[in-house]
Amino acid sequence: MSLKLKNISSLPPSDLNKKKIEAKTIDMVIKIGELQHRLYAEGKQSLLVVLQGMDASGKDGTIKTVFADCNPSGIDAYAFKKPTEEEFAHDFLWRIHQKTPRKGNIMIFNRSHYEDILIQRVHKWITDDHAEKRMKSINAFETLLENDNNTKVLKFYMHISPERQQEKLQERIDDPTKNWKHKAADWDENDKWEEYMKCYEYAINNSTIAWHVAPCDKRYYRNYFIAKVVLETLENMNPTLPLLDKTDVGA
Amino acid sequence: MSLKLKNISSLPPSDLNKKKIEAKTIDMVIKIGELQHRLYAEGKQSLLVVLQGMDASGKDGTIKTVFADCNPSGIDAYAFKKPTEEEFAHDFLWRIHQKTPRKGNIMIFNRSHYEDILIQRVHKWITDDHAEKRMKSINAFETLLENDNNTKVLKFYMHISPERQQEKLQERIDDPTKNWKHKAADWDENDKWEEYMKCYEYAINNSTIAWHVAPCDKRYYRNYFIAKVVLETLENMNPTLPLLDKTDVGA
Numbered sequence: 194m195s196l197k198l199k200n201i202s203s204l205p206p207s208d209l210n211k212k213k214i215e216a217k218t219i220d221m222v223i224k225i226g227e228l229q230h231r232l233y234a235e236g237k238q239s240l241l242v243v244l245q246g247m248d249a250s251g252k253d254g255t256i257k258t259v260f261a262d263c264n265p266s267g268i269d270a271y272a273f274k275k276p277t278e279e280e281f282a283h284d285f286l287w288r289i290h291q292k293t294p295r296k297g298n299i300m301i302f303n304r305s306h307y308e309d310i311l312i313q314r315v316h317k318w319i320t321d322d323h324a325e326k327r328m329k330s331i332n333a334f335e336t337l338l339e340n341d342n343n344t345k346v347l348k349f350y351m352h353i354s355p356e357r358q359q360e361k362l363q364e365r366i367d368d369p370t371k372n373w374k375h376k377a378a379d380w381d382e383n384d385k386w387e388e389y390m391k392c393y394e395y396a397i398n399n400s401t402i403a404w405h406v407a408p409c410d411k412r413y414y415r416n417y418f419i420a421k422v423v424l425e426t427l428e429n430m431n432p433t434l435p436l437l438d439k440t441d442v443g444a
Numbered sequence: 445m446s447l448k449l450k451n452i453s454s455l456p457p458s459d460l461n462k463k464k465i466e467a468k469t470i471d472m473v474i475k476i477g478e479l480q481h482r483l484y485a486e487g488k489q490s491l492l493v494v495l496q497g498m499d500a501s502g503k504d505g506t507i508k509t510v511f512a513d514c515n516p517s518g519i520d521a522y523a524f525k526k527p528t529e530e531e532f533a534h535d536f537l538w539r540i541h542q543k544t545p546r547k548g549n550i551m552i553f554n555r556s557h558y559e560d561i562l563i564q565r566v567h568k569w570i571t572d573d574h575a576e577k578r579m580k581s582i583n584a585f586e587t588l589l590e591n592d593n594n595t596k597v598l599k600f601y602m603h604i605s606p607e608r609q610q611e612k613l614q615e616r617i618d619d620p621t622k623n624w625k626h627k628a629a630d631w632d633e634n635d636k637w638e639e640y641m642k643c644y645e646y647a648i649n650n651s652t653i654a655w656h657v658a659p660c661d662k663r664y665y666r667n668y669f670i671a672k673v674v675l676e677t678l679e680n681m682n683p684t685l686p687l688l689d690k691t692d693v694g695a
Contacts, residue, residue, distance in 0.1 A: 236533075282487075282546035284592035290541045295533035326591045333584030340577045341535035 195398045198390050201406050203352045205414035214417045218258075221420040226262025228427035229299055233267030235432040236297035238343040242423065243302045245311070245396075246351025247389060248379040249361035251409045252303050255351070258416045259423060263299065270301040273308060285309040285327060286334055293338055306331055307396055315388045324395075332401040339402070347426055348404045349419060350393060355386050357410040446649045449641050452657050454603045456665035465668045469509075472671040477513025479678035480550060484518030486683040487548035489594040493674065494553045496562070496647075497602025498640060499630040500612035502660045503554050506602070509667045510674060514550065523554040536560040536578060537585055544589055557582055558647055566639045575646075583652040590653070598677055599655045600670060601644060606637050608661040 205214075232238060244252040256270050271292045280288045286306055294300035310324045310331070319327070338344035353361075362383075365375040382389075397404045405422050409415040456465075483489060495503040507521050522543045531539045537557055545551035561575045561582070570578070589595035604612075613634075616626040633640075648655045656673050660666040 279546065282548070282593075283544060284588050284595070286588060286592075287541060287544065290538060293534060293538065295530065297533070323591075330584060330588040330592065333581060333588075337535050337537060337581040337584075340574075341537075341581065342533075344535070 196394060196406075198350075198352065198394055198406070201352060201408075203354045203357065203408045203410045205408060205411050209414065211413055215413050218413070218417045218420050221417075221424045222259060222262050225259065225420065225424050225427060226264070228424070228430075228432065229260075229263040229267055231432040231434055232299065232427065232430065233264065233297045234434050236435075238345065238430050238432060239294035239296050240299045240426065240430070241294055241302065241338065241344050241346045242299065243305045243307070243346065243348040244351060245305060245307050245349065245393075246409065247353060247358055247386075248376075248382065249358050249365070249374075250351035250353040251412060251415050252351060254412060255349075255415060255419055256301055256303060259420045260299070260301065267297060268299040268301070269294075270303055272303040273305060284330075286330060290334070293342070294344060296342065306334070310396055311389065311392045312382075314392050315385050324392075328396070328399050332399075335400075335402050345426060345430055346402050347423065348400070348402065349407045349422070350397060350404050351409045351415070352406050353409045355383070358383070447645060447657075449601075449603065449645055449657070452603060452659075454605045454608065454659045454661045456659060456662050460665065462664055466664050469664070469668045469671050472668075472675045473510060473513050476510065476671065476675050476678060477515070479675070479681075479683065480511075480514040480518055482683040482685055483550065483678065483681065484515065484548045485685050487686075489596065489681050489683060490545035490547050491550045491677065491681070492545055492553065492589060492595050492597045493550065494556045494558070494597065494599040495602060496556060496558050496600070496644075497660065498604060498609055498637075499627075499633065500609050500616070501602035501604040502663065502666050503602060505663060506600075506666060506670055507552055507554065510671045511550070511552065518548060519550040519552070520545075521552040521554055524556060524559065535581075537581060541585070544593070545595060547593065557585070561647055562640065562643045563633075565643050566636050575643075579647065579650050583650075586651075586653050596677060596681055597653050598674065599651070599653065600658045600673070601648060601655050602660045602666070603657050604660040606634070609634070 232240065244255060246252060260268060260270075273288070276288065289302075289306045292300060292302070310319075310327050313319045314321070314324045335346045338346055362375075362379055365371040397406070405419075407415055407418045407422075483491065495506060497503060511519060511521075524539070527539065540553075540557040543551060543553070560570075561578050564570045565572070565575045586597045589597055613626075613630060616622045648657070656670075658666055658669045658673075
């Protein structure tokens with residue numbers, strides 16, 4: 194059964210108490226920090242968090258909030274921009290593969306390999322056939338990370354309504370502290386909203402590793418939703434602090 | 445139908461004239477150099493040559509001879525050694541992917557990702573199930589290179605008899621100019637010959653992209669055989685020198 198994004202709300206459930214949700218989020222952020230420390234010390238598994246969404250859907254804010262309590266030694270975030278000439282001279286996964294997390298680490302992708310079947314498909318820079326081949330390559334690539342490096346791949350679609358996006362893009366113009374994020378081109382991409390949604394749905398419906406659709410119209414709920422999934426994932430990975438073997442200390 | 449290496453001769457056909465074969469090889473090596481120049485100038489396709497074989501099967505000599513007339517700007521060879529700590533902390537294709545050729549270039553792998561289902565399997569460092577998963581990942585990876593970067597993947601199994609290998613390993617001891625290649629451990633690996641052959645047969649029989657089994661007992665025929673396949677491959681790729689568009693020179 195294939196998912197349709199317009200059938201999923203980008204708002205929080207109506208009966209929530211914002212203050213309580215924010216307090217719970219803070220608790221979870223602290224626990225995520227604790228588990229990241231254990232993951233790093235254990236050095237046997239890794240976590241790849243993929244954040245994909247339209248402009249202003251909240252990728253930067255999510256990274257800043259949810260992973261606030263992590264030790265930078267064991268976590269990194271990478272924002273994939275327009276490929277360089279050298280990157281374009283290789284297959285689309287070449288630059289992505291280099292940034293995958295080593296054992297013990299968390300890596301957050303702010304945009305990712307999915308752009309290569311999103312913006313490139315919407316603009317018809319690649320054919321549908323090429324996009325389908327890339328989808329197969331993506332599935333094989335993510336499976337490789339899970340099978341061969343104990344890398345848990347956790348993917349979020351940052352679900353925002355076009356109306357809410359407009360408001361947030363406008364904030365970037367009106368609020369001087371947000372001016373740096375403004376790009377006129379973001380408004381143009383907005384004309385292609387429906388086509389983007391179709392390409393996102395294709396990616397979500399054809400992925401071997403399932404996506405989480407995060408309701409992102411409200412920052413507090415977005416942070417809560419994503420922190421909850423990240424925390425549960427780390428709890429399931431259950432990293433354990435290695436203990437000294439007594440023989441190592443001469444006992 | 446599955447290939448059995450023991451049914452394939454590692455010697456040249458018996459009716460060959462060595463001098464003529466060597467002369468033909470020199471002609472082909474020059475043509476390979478010309479086509480490499482066109483490939484580089486065109487900048488749209490690339491060639492990945494994978495050389496896999498037992499110790500002393502002739503990988504280094506092949507590289508030196510067959511690609512002797514290529515311009516180093518557009519060709520590189522990389523010898524994969526025991527993985528570093530950083531490489532071991534990632535999936536097995538992580539370090540391999542970084543070395544794939546950019547458009548316009550030739551890359552030669554002296555050993556490759558296949559080691560991860562050869563030496564690792566023979567020594568039982570990975571399970572058979574893990575090796576089978578890796579084989580699937582390899583097929584998807586090579587398909588990605590072909591589909592997404594116009595990379596032709598050309599794989600050679602350097603077929604040598606165990607008796608001929610012994611002779612060549614002995615040469616490394618007897619000939620001071622070859623002493624630098626001697627490693628005592630190579631002789632140990634020799635005890636596992638049959639197991640290596642089984643793992644090679646598995647790789648060859650389960651690859652999506654076909655292998656070339658190069659008879660390597662005689663250097664002159666090995667060079668001829670590989671040069672011929674490389675030349676035919678480059679001819680089929682048919683790289684063309686780009687011509688100036690008249691508008692670019694103001695005509």
